[in-house]
Amino acid sequence: MNHSTANVWMHIGAGSFHRAHQAWYLHRLLQQGDDRWHIALGNIRDDARTLLDNLTAQKGEYTLETVTPEGTRRYEKITSIKTILPWDPQLSALIDQGCDPATKVIAFTVTEGGYYLDTNHQLDPHHADIQADLSGDARTLYGALTRILKARMAQHGEPLTLLNCDNLRHNGERFRAGFLTFLALRGEPALLEWVKNHTTSPNTMVDRITPRPSADIAPRVLAETGFNDRAPVMGEAFIQWVIEDDFAAGRPALENVGVELVASVLPWEEAKIRILNASHSCIAWAGTLIGQTWIDESTRTPAIKEMAWEYITQDVIPSLTPSPLDLEAYRDVVLARFSNPYIQDTNQRVAADGLSKIPGFITPTLIECYQRGATPRATAVIPALFYLFLQRWHHGSLPYSWQDGMLDADALHRLLGAEDALARFAADTSLFGPLAQDAEFAALLQETVARLAQWAQQPLPVSE
Structure with a gap:
């Protein structure tokens, strides 16, 4: 040719x-x-x-x-x-x-x-x-x-x-x-x-x-x-x-x-970003916190799979309904794909770029839950995991190097080292937009971080 x-x-x-x-x-x-x-x-x-x-x-x-x-x-x-x-x-x-x-x-x-x-x-x-x-x-x-x-x-x-x-x-x-x-x-x-x-x-x-x-x-x-x-x-x-x-x-x-x-990619895009991309990050941050390396082992860990499943089921599916896609079926296919042990995808790869993933993938669901009068307990788990992940990074105790295209390391270390670090994190408009001024959201995040911090102390067995 x-x-x-x-x-x-x-x-x-x-x-x-x-x-x-x-x-x-x-x-x-x-x-x-x-x-x-x-x-x-x-x-x-x-x-x-x-x-x-x-x-x-x-x-x-x-x-x-x-x-x-x-x-x-x-x-x-x-x-x-x-x-x-x-x-x-x-x-x-x-x-x-x-x-x-x-x-x-x-x-x-x-x-x-x-x-x-x-x-x-x-x-x-x-x-x-x-x-x-x-x-x-x-x-x-x-x-x-x-x-x-x-x-x-x-x-x-x-x-x-x-x-x-x-x-x-x-x-x-x-x-x-x-x-x-x-x-x-x-x-x-x-x-x-x-x-x-x-x-x-x-x-x-x-x-x-x-x-x-x-x-x-x-x-x-x-x-x-x-x-x-x-x-x-x-x-x-x-x-x-x-x-x-x-x-x-x-x-x-x-x-x-x-x-x-x-003509419009919107329904596919919203389902992909909120169901697949957001839960992928959830699994990677959670798995890292309990010492796991691989996405598939973290997805097969019951507590982590439940976090992803409940986030999608309780908060995302109501936000995206009505949809031309079968959202429950899409959720199940996505979690099955993440469980594939032959892909050998790492938590390190998927954990990258959280500073743009939180506002892009997570914050819209948080906002929509509050708009319809629901408390986004299942979605709050994801920024809470990210906060605990960032604290590990701040203290030099991540098991790998973390990459983020939006990272200003000095500024982030200052925030994470402050006495009121979690309050500052919750009030970061670059992550949470209008919710950064919301006392109810700040309280929910504080409660969720406290609960997950206890969970992350103890590595859990993987279910087959």
Whole structure:
């Protein structure tokens, strides 16, 4: 195939999730004989150089291992990534690819924290990375896209789609609002108008549990396929992708490979974020507190599974009813997926980025419970677990290093070291929005933290 005639789906964010999810769907199209699209993959930061080098050596090809809850493994060589964009401080390869008229979609997976949004879902202009990019740097997606799209506008100005593939509610809209704010603050009026008029940002919902690749994947891949893969990736067998069908310059025929193209992604997005993402974090923080390593062992611990089940059943399902989805069935499927012992997903991976997950995944349910006159006892468990988790971090007693895109370590240590640390935590508007001024919520959180602190002292047996 002559790649120069293909449309290009440029992807920013070379992590495992993209390679197990979006790249898999485009690979399925190639398998069907539809070779009109391929992927060009790059990264904003220089933290994936080894992976990109390994993919370059393998001509973009790698093996995806999937595993069912019953332990059935499948191996598939993914071939949709045809161009690897090497990193340099100027992001020159990203800029060149983004300027190519064949590039019709720029998609990205930069994690929830990579959008730098406050609790009102607006860009936080005070964050050090955003400040740097407002001064011309390109540490964030916004700074990188400014360079790429400025060059594209100057060269030919062909329209394109900017596609958010992260776990962020209303992800297309919120990315777009953040980006337009960034361009206004940076004094880029011409680019601001061009982005408004020549790009779209559909909302999407993405789902496939994809742990960080562990050392035992490559030997299995070699044994099963004979391919000595230096960039394998693994994920669960389950996969889902729902996209609002609003592309500015055409799109792959994704409906032919099981993607749901819809007018509004909202019901799927709300169910995914509140039922799957929020309970995932609940399990990871709770499991960490009682000395567990793996998501599946924590999910099979009765007290922890009950926390997640009651949060969904008591507080989330009433908040999301009526829904076109069967929410009880979705809850049961999600908890079964988390129990999959073959995924080997770690509490460490899922525990990351809590400072953006609390306002994004948890606080809306807290607020809606109070609005309908219910006390969100089951939901309050999740920020209470996070507070106890943060106290362990503050005292240096977490069993692993904790990563959070929104972390200001000095400020957080000061808060957690204060005599009234829990009161300050409850009053943090960046986490709890309007509830930060609510005495009833503060009292509920205090009572919940006290109860869970006693529970977390004693590791519990795992039920099989």
